[in-house]
Amino acid sequence: MRIGILTGGGDCPGLNAVIRAAVRAVEVDHGGEVVGFHDSWRGVLHDEWEPLTVDRCRGILPRGGTILGTSRDQPYQQPDGAELVGAAIARHGLDAIVAVGGEGSMGVVNDLHQDGLPVVGVPKTIDNDLAETEMTFGFQTAVQICTDAIDRLHTTAESHDRVLVVEVMGRHVGHIAVWAGLAGGASLTLVPEEPFDIEEVCRRIVGRHRLGRFASIVVVAEGAVPVEGTLDVPEPEVDRWGHEVLGGIGHQVASEIKGRTGIESRTTVLGHVQRGGTPVAFDRVLGSRFGVAAVDAVADGALGQMVALQRDRIVRVPVADAVGHLKTVDREMLRTGALFSSPDPGGRGVPRFSRD
Numbered sequence: 434m435r436i437g438i439l440t441g442g443g444d445c446p447g448l449n450a451v452i453r454a455a456v457r458a459v460e461v462d463h464g465g466e467v468v469g470f471h472d473s474w475r476g477v478l479h480d481e482w483e484p485l486t487v488d489r490c491r492g493i494l495p496r497g498g499t500i501l502g503t504s505r506d507q508p509y510q511q512p513d514g515a516e517l518v519g520a521a522i523a524r525h526g527l528d529a530i531v532a533v534g535g536e537g538s539m540g541v542v543n544d545l546h547q548d549g550l551p552v553v554g555v556p557k558t559i560d561n562d563l564a565e566t567e568m569t570f571g572f573q574t575a576v577q578i579c580t581d582a583i584d585r586l587h588t589t590a591e592s593h594d595r596v597l598v599v600e601v602m603g604r605h606v607g608h609i610a611v612w613a614g615l616a617g618g619a620s621l622t623l624v625p626e627e628p629f630d631i632e633e634v635c636r637r638i639v640g641r642h643r644l645g646r647f648a649s650i651v652v653v654a655e656g657a658v659p660v661e662g663t664l665d666v667p668e669p670e671v672d673r674w675g676h677e678v679l680g681g682i683g684h685q686v687a688s689e690i691k692g693r694t695g696i697e698s699r700t701t702v703l704g705h706v707q708r709g710g711t712p713v714a715f716d717r718v719l720g721s722r723f724g725v726a727a728v729d730a731v732a733d734g735a736l737g738q739m740v741a742l743q744r745d746r747i748v749r750v751p752v753a754d755a756v757g758h759l760k761t762v763d764r765e766m767l768r769t770g771a772l773f774s775s776p777d778p779g780g781r782g783v784p785r786f787s788r789d
Contacts (some may be wrong), residue, residue: 434465436731437527438485440499441473441507441534441541445559445571446712447720448499451533453490454724460487463732468525472502474541477521477530478514494717497710507541515548522550529731533557533723536756539739543752546737553730554739554752555723559708561608565755566741570720575602575707576612582703583617583650590648596638596690596698600683602707603654606761609707611770614652621649621774623686625656626761631664634686635693637774642696651690653683664689722747 438455440448452469459465467485470476483489493500508514522530529551532542535558542554556563561572579601590597599619601609607624614622620641623629638649659666666685687698712720719742726740726747738749 434459434463434528434728434732435468435526436465436728437468437470437477437482437522437525437530438501439470439473439476439530439532440501440503440557441532441538442503442505442557443535443559443708444498444503445557445708446497446574446710447570447716448503448533448557449490449493449496450570450712450717450720451555451557451724451727452485452500453493454721455531455728456485456490456724457487458725458728462728468527469501470530472504473506473534473538474508474514474518474532475504475506476501478506478508478511478517480521480524482525494721495711497708497712505537507537509541509544515545515550518545519550527551529553529736531555531727531731535560536563536759539563539752540756542739543737543756546752551731551736553727553736554755555727556739556741556755559609560603560606562606562759562761563755564758564760565739565750566743566760568719568742570716570723571708571712572608573715574710574713575609576616577713578707578710579609579613579652579703580616582701582706583613583619583652586650586701587618587648590650593697594648596649596651596687596696598651598653598683598687598690598698598700600653600655600700600702600704602703604656605759607654607657608762610652610654610657611762611766615770615773617650617652618773619650619652622652622770623657624654624762624767625658626767628658628660630660631686631689631693635690638690638696639694651686653686655682657682 456467469485471481531553533555539554542552545552556566556569558569559571559575586597683700687700691698739752
């Protein structure tokens, strides 16, 4: 057996666990070899690679990021991209390429499979928004980082009687926000699945502070949006890959809270710190299971498949089933999070708040 492996899209904790496990499965179980392509599909297209062995992968399990590097480049950005991928597979004598990535990367895997190329997908995203898998590695680490930050922010919020708005990742879904908000005891959590009314947010904050709780944590997913017509939000820029450049909603929410209620409000944007550092045990284990399962799929000729976690078992699903729609936060989780939010005190409008 001889396979290629690459990591695409944004980095996340647990990628090295996948690489390490796949290399070990190929070398130990099959007596084969692994070609590691650098910087995602860019390495395939430009023939930039290195041989991966068990020795090369020693010590990488607890490391964040990816030893192969990553990028958002993909074959279909150029007319002959699929042909170049096919040429690389032939040149290196590969049985398949194992691509580790998020929705965009799995879309590429699906397209390459439709074009007759041997590929297998491994789901990766800290947002946990890929369909057909109950969990993606990196998500639990991101939630833990956010929860640790919220725990620390509680003490400073209480010391200064402030509202602290914490902006976390979550472009189209609010899994990180809901989990971290629930685990960290947030007063309110705003997610893309449910547009927020800034008047209601302020009313709940005022009601909470009137009860003598002079500190509030508001968790906001970067993709959270207000109810149409309730708050003017600038149109986001679009990067060269066609993705909206998000970030800033936390600052806007904090500014509105302060302006409408008079309560001092500050913002903490966790940003890329959520992607960095050592993966938690769950993500190391899940990444390892995915790496072994991807190699098994190649060995069985199960091409065009994506490995996935379902009911604590690693299964294979057609990659076509995993793309085209996102896994949003389900109603039960949204309800559970809402149960621990600040109650709505009722009434109309938002009175200004001042503490004697």
